[in-house]
Amino acid sequence: MAPSHAFRCCKRALNWTPVLFINLVIGWSYYAYVVELCVYTIPNDAERISYLVVFHLFFAMFIWSYWKTILSKPANPSVAFALPSADKELYEREQRAEVQQEILKRVARSLPVYTRTAGGAIRYCDFCQVIKPDRCHHCSTCEMCVLKMDHHCPWVNNCVGFSNYKFFVLFLTYAALYCVVICATVMQYFIKFWTKELHDTHAKFHILFLFFVAALFFISVMSLLGYHLWLVGKNRTTIEAFRAPVFPNGPDKNGFSLGFRRNVAEVFGDRAKDWIFPVFSSQGDGHSFVTRLVHIDPEQANSVLQQNGKIPSDGENSLGVEGDTEDSRKEKTDGDQTVVVMMDGKP
Numbered sequence: 001m002a003p004s005h006a007f008r009c010c011k012r013a014l015n016w017t018p019v020l021f022i023n024l025v026i027g028w029s030y031y032a033y034v035v036e037l038c039v040y041t042i043p044n045d046a047e048r049i050s051y052l053v054v055f056h057l058f059f060a061m062f063i064w065s066y067w068k069t070i071l072s073k074p075a076n077p078s079v080a081f082a083l084p085s086a087d088k089e090l091y092e093r094e095q096r097a098e099v100q101q102e103i104l105k106r107v108a109r110s111l112p113v114y115t116r117t118a119g120g121a122i123r124y125c126d127f128c129q130v131i132k133p134d135r136c137h138h139c140s141t142c143e144m145c146v147l148k149m150d151h152h153c154p155w156v157n158n159c160v161g162f163s164n165y166k167f168f169v170l171f172l173t174y175a176a177l178y179c180v181v182i183c184a185t186v187m188q189y190f191i192k193f194w195t196k197e198l199h200d201t202h203a204k205f206h207i208l209f210l211f212f213v214a215a216l217f218f219i220s221v222m223s224l225l226g227y228h229l230w231l232v233g234k235n236r237t238t239i240e241a242f243r244a245p246v247f248p249n250g251p252d253k254n255g256f257s258l259g260f261r262r263n264v265a266e267v268f269g270d271r272a273k274d275w276i277f278p279v280f281s282s283q284g285d286g287h288s289f290v291t292r293l294v295h296i297d298p299e300q301a302n303s304v305l306q307q308n309g310k311i312p313s314d315g316e317n318s319l320g321v322e323g324d325t326e327d328s329r330k331e332k333t334d335g336d337q338t339v340v341v342m343m344d345g346k347p
């Protein structure tokens with residue numbers, strides 16, 4: 001086995017350490033609650049059964065959304081965003097950055113691509129060899145371009161993006177609720193053990209720790225959940241919160257915001273019954289997004305309507321990828337003629 005291959009295998013295995021840690025904590029919390037609290041400590045059958053029913057309800061939703069976040073494959077740009085072979089050859093042979101940029105601009109004209117690099121150039125990934133769709137970024141850990149990339153999360157060992165952002169927000173929500181259920185029901189027994197009203201048993205250690213750990217996790221999860229709920233309301237990804245997307249008319253941190261209700265619907269879907277379950281209900285195909293204020297080349301506007309019908313939504317025709325990069329930053333201003341489309345919502 002080549003050393004570089006062995007190193008990559010070790011790195012991949014190590015990346016699962018945080019997931020293993022979280023699962024061990026969850027496994028122990030399940031044992032401490034069900035066996036040590038409900039079986040050995042609670043004396044009353046009615047109380048025991050009602051606690052077990054509520055606990056298992058939240059436990060199931062928490063685990064379901066957690067594993068959906070972990071197992072959802074990041075969505076990649078469709079083949080429509082790759083350069084046609086003739087243009088690709090030209091692009092690779094060309095040494096001058098401004099001529100390469102002209103090739104990209106010509107190809108991008110038929111794609112629903114409105115965001116640019118900070119220097120005004122078409123965003124191109126040299127590793128995946130694709131024109132990056134709006135809100136798409138290259139993840140150096142996953143070694144691929146990820147649609148509507150939010151961030152790479154070590155706790156789920158996966159990229160959080162278009163394919164699983166809803167699951168990620170639900171995972172944080174159910175993690176917080178799971179901790180609330182534990183704290184609320186364990187508290188009276190915590191106090192009884194603490195004040196020595198209950199005799200010391202082997203359950204004491206588990207119940208005292210269970211309360212502390214649940215309270216600690218609740219505080220850390222709530223700060224992250226609060227931040228992501230705010231991002232959903234503003235229709236921003238974590239990356240966009242740190243660096244505003246650049247449109248042909250300049251950076252605009254609210255460029256994708258369509259008003260609170262529509263922003264929430266973009267992630268969670270239109271139907272309220274889909275919101276609480278970790279099943280995919282986000283709107284769109286991840287390749288193009290409605291913008292609040294778009295400066296569109298009229299020629300490109302027509303192609304958007306065509307492309308929206310063509311691009312596969314499940315990322316099946318995604319490209320093979322490799323490498324590690326940030327957004328390309330070639331300097332070239334965009335001289336396209338522009339029209340303005342105002343949406344009705346406020347950011």
Ligand SMILES: [Zn+2]
Binds near residue numbers: 129138144
């Ligand atoms: Zn890439």
Ligand SMILES: [Zn+2]
Binds near residue numbers: 142143152153158160
């Ligand atoms: Zn990633």
